[in-house]
Amino acid sequence: MTRMSTETFSENAKAALRDAQLRGALRHATTLFGRKRREAAASVSNWEELRNEARAIKDEVLSQLDRYLETFVTNAEKRGAKIHWARDAAEANDIICQLTLAHGARNVVKSKSMTTEEIHLNTALERAGMQVVETDLGEYIIQLAGEIPSHIIAPAIHKTKRQIAELFTTELGMPPTDDVNALTSTARATLRQRFAAADIGISGVNFGIAETGTIVIVENEGNIRLTTSLPRTHIAVMGIEKLLPRFADLDIFFKLLPRSAAGQALSTYQSFITGTKRNASDEGPDELHILLLDNGRSRMLAHPVTRQSLACIRCGACLNACPVYQQVGGHAYGSVYPGPIGSVITPQLIGIQKAAQLPYASSLCGACREVCPVKIDIPRLLLHLRSEISRTQRSGRARERLAFKFWAFAMMRPWVYETTARVGRGFQRWFKSPLKAWTNARDLRPIEAESFREQWRRTR
Amino acid sequence: MKVSLFITCLVDQLWSSVGTSCVEVLRRAGCEVEFDERQTCCGQPAFNTGYRDEARQVAKRFIEIFEASTADAIVSPSGSCTAMVHHFPELFGEDPQWLERARSVGSRTYEFSSFLIRVLKVEDVGATWNGRLTWHDACHGLRDLNIKSEPRRLIRNVRGAEFVEIENAESCCGFGGTFSVKYPEISVAILDQKIEAIERAGVEAVVSGDASCLMQIGGRLSRKGSGIRVMHLAELLNHR
Amino acid sequence: MRSIRAHLAASALHDGREPRINTNPCKSVFPSADASVVEEFKRNVEAVDGHCFIVHNDAEVGEVVKRIAEGKRIAVSSEPPPTKDLFDFDVGITTAQAAIAETGTLVLDSAAERNRLVSLVPPIHIAILDASRIYATLGETLEALQAGGEVSPAITFITGPSRTADIELTLTIGVHGPQELYVIVIQSNG
Numbered sequence: 001m002t003r004m005s006t007e008t009f010s011e012n013a014k015a016a017l018r019d020a021q022l023r024g025a026l027r028h029a030t031t032l033f034g035r036k037r038r039e040a041a042a043s044v045s046n047w048e049e050l051r052n053e054a055r056a057i058k059d060e061v062l063s064q065l066d067r068y069l070e071t072f073v074t075n076a077e078k079r080g081a082k083i084h085w086a087r088d089a090a091e092a093n094d095i096i097c098q099l100t101l102a103h104g105a106r107n108v109v110k111s112k113s114m115t116t117e118e119i120h121l122n123t124a125l126e127r128a129g130m131q132v133v134e135t136d137l138g139e140y141i142i143q144l145a146g147e148i149p150s151h152i153i154a155p156a157i158h159k160t161k162r163q164i165a166e167l168f169t170t171e172l173g174m175p176p177t178d179d180v181n182a183l184t185s186t187a188r189a190t191l192r193q194r195f196a197a198a199d200i201g202i203s204g205v206n207f208g209i210a211e212t213g214t215i216v217i218v219e220n221e222g223n224i225r226l227t228t229s230l231p232r233t234h235i236a237v238m239g240i241e242k243l244l245p246r247f248a249d250l251d252i253f254f255k256l257l258p259r260s261a262a263g264q265a266l267s268t269y270q271s272f273i274t275g276t277k278r279n280a281s282d283e284g285p286d287e288l289h290i291l292l293l294d295n296g297r298s299r300m301l302a303h304p305v306t307r308q309s310l311a312c313i314r315c316g317a318c319l320n321a322c323p324v325y326q327q328v329g330g331h332a333y334g335s336v337y338p339g340p341i342g343s344v345i346t347p348q349l350i351g352i353q354k355a356a357q358l359p360y361a362s363s364l365c366g367a368c369r370e371v372c373p374v375k376i377d378i379p380r381l382l383l384h385l386r387s388e389i390s391r392t393q394r395s396g397r398a399r400e401r402l403a404f405k406f407w408a409f410a411m412m413r414p415w416v417y418e419t420t421a422r423v424g425r426g427f428q429r430w431f432k433s434p435l436k437a438w439t440n441a442r443d444l445r446p447i448e449a450e451s452f453r454e455q456w457r458r459t460r
Numbered sequence: 461m462k463v464s465l466f467i468t469c470l471v472d473q474l475w476s477s478v479g480t481s482c483v484e485v486l487r488r489a490g491c492e493v494e495f496d497e498r499q500t501c502c503g504q505p506a507f508n509t510g511y512r513d514e515a516r517q518v519a520k521r522f523i524e525i526f527e528a529s530t531a532d533a534i535v536s537p538s539g540s541c542t543a544m545v546h547h548f549p550e551l552f553g554e555d556p557q558w559l560e561r562a563r564s565v566g567s568r569t570y571e572f573s574s575f576l577i578r579v580l581k582v583e584d585v586g587a588t589w590n591g592r593l594t595w596h597d598a599c600h601g602l603r604d605l606n607i608k609s610e611p612r613r614l615i616r617n618v619r620g621a622e623f624v625e626i627e628n629a630e631s632c633c634g635f636g637g638t639f640s641v642k643y644p645e646i647s648v649a650i651l652d653q654k655i656e657a658i659e660r661a662g663v664e665a666v667v668s669g670d671a672s673c674l675m676q677i678g679g680r681l682s683r684k685g686s687g688i689r690v691m692h693l694a695e696l697l698n699h700r
Numbered sequence: 701m702r703s704i705r706a707h708l709a710a711s712a713l714h715d716g717r718e719p720r721i722n723t724n725p726c727k728s729v730f731p732s733a734d735a736s737v738v739e740e741f742k743r744n745v746e747a748v749d750g751h752c753f754i755v756h757n758d759a760e761v762g763e764v765v766k767r768i769a770e771g772k773r774i775a776v777s778s779e780p781p782p783t784k785d786l787f788d789f790d791v792g793i794t795t796a797q798a799a800i801a802e803t804g805t806l807v808l809d810s811a812a813e814r815n816r817l818v819s820l821v822p823p824i825h826i827a828i829l830d831a832s833r834i835y836a837t838l839g840e841t842l843e844a845l846q847a848g849g850e851v852s853p854a855i856t857f858i859t860g861p862s863r864t865a866d867i868e869l870t871l872t873i874g875v876h877g878p879q880e881l882y883v884i885v886i887q888s889n890g
Contacts, residue, residue, distance in 0.1 A: 161867055180868070192787060221875040323634065326653075363639045405514065408511075
């Protein structure tokens, strides 16, 4: 299946709108997620306070990210973790592949990590001769299908049960079924064999604690626990923005993240990993490698408006609340980060040239800002990006730029404004072409004989 | 109480009855209403499309015109335009003087329903309208200006009106300014979900505080041959 | 790193303050052993599809274990089988070092006991816990885990059996981790 490109968002969206099955799946998922999140938030009496505190903590960390990273690294190394720094995706993949080769590894098990999707780690590992399997059920499904995730926390939410069953039949030889439990059991059994044979486990990180050098990973399925405790070597890939200052800060984030993501009071498992085991005979991996990934994040630190993009804790609530995402789903964005947060960070990660459509693909309704647990002002970020794009992108916007120059000219001169408007109203039926975008599906109001100000003058 | 009307270019040119209704309701509530004919636009279309220099130019003009007014309040029949005026400070981050002037004008600028309830403390304007109707929460009014209960309180005092709440009253109608023509298919897909709920509610009219939303919703209802009409809150409150 | 510093400096936000980290280990926090905390814990375990039994002595523990695990292959954390064999066992029995009442969560510390894999691989997990180790809140528990110096190398919080909703958001219990979770709380009288 070809992966859609960010540059063709408009076409991707139109194709998505024609896909009735996809729209049905999206409607079901976003409605359910939205309701669960709402109920979970309502059950916490100090929800707003928690959001404010969480945002304050993130602002604190981001404003001194270098110091907190130093502290994190010192503490993690003290406990036996090996730290690697990666400027970009290429460097990250290089480091990870070198590690796997140095260990003579062949079988890699992975748990769900958006950061590893971002750098296209699986492709790099396969090129290096590794067998990589995704162990999160949703990620496993899309790996079998050769797709990228369409949602930050539920990667296969765009697929119906029927589609998944067909996939399992084709790829795993499973007899056709309609039973979700049967599908899950098949995945469990298949993946257990891979776990047992794994040389290396690769995970992401939800939170890195500067104070103790701990990495914290959160899940419901148990595959992260297996990935990080069975193989001899554990590689954890962490975006540099994932830090929290203190261990105690987890209280606030544990209250916000699972509720915002899935309406849960707490996810099933939290793994707190601090360095390596104390004794060789203890359970757990012999080696822990933490890869700190930049890939454009440090650039976002520079501007106070864009810095808040890094506060994101990847809960996915904004996706579920977004009227655009609800209609077109994640794949249309052509990026591993779709929806509102994706429209904000994708242009900053891959460059506004390649992702220029995304910031405009929003009605600026603000539903995302309302549900964000760390109060990221996404509409403000979108407007900032639109302003950056119009400032730096010359080609393809000449007509629009000219139109707004004329618009400003008219708006500074009431008589020009009035005359232009009167002419426009009078000749409306002649301006069919630019109006077609509207009139294809919507009628226009009948033109009035007099504007308000003309009536005011007449009647005073 | 003297009010200076901020008519908004949309209402001025495409939906004048919203403006005239606004004036009549405010007068009936005891206000003296002035209209400064020099006004044109608040700058929202340029700002939202990323043309900040042009938006800033037009914003400065708005500030100059309205700060000179001796009115107690500047009132507008649009949540999004009022919100834009409240966002003027973002255009003047580097300029403390204009920043102050922007803040000052913003603090005196109110959306129509919010002005009636929060400033005039008026809930009943003596309106009558017989039939079932529902309310659409326009996004900027709802999320930027926290307007939620005010229109509902005003509507509940309209004699003869049976108010029905739709379950997605707070959902976007899909207009979003230039979004409606840059991504028309998505805009209409979002719109259809709103229309679905409106039709299911069995109402005769949809009311909202923003003419742009009403054009979007009304345009689709009319294209579908629906008998459901759209009405601005000012028009409803002026109905007797 | 240089890049990070450069960008932060560009935004002129760096005022030279030291990061706010607690360098003093906090005072020990003792959980409360009162009955309502135990009840709250039990309620919350059951709310996430776990089973919770409150017993009063070791004999009763044995009875409950027998009821759940009789006839099944049992792995015990005090003497766990080799890892590769663990996949063939039906039941894993471990202790829990602490618990959280407000969420129905078990706290397992792999430094205290070899419970990391025994609590994860077999499809049934039985956890034995002393009532005096149940903390009221998540916040208190986090504090306690830090008290007395270093955090243990591998701590796991467990709230209910494993689950997923990745297929059409339909909830399925029992994915990679255990399908069934039984918590036996020993509440000694007096």
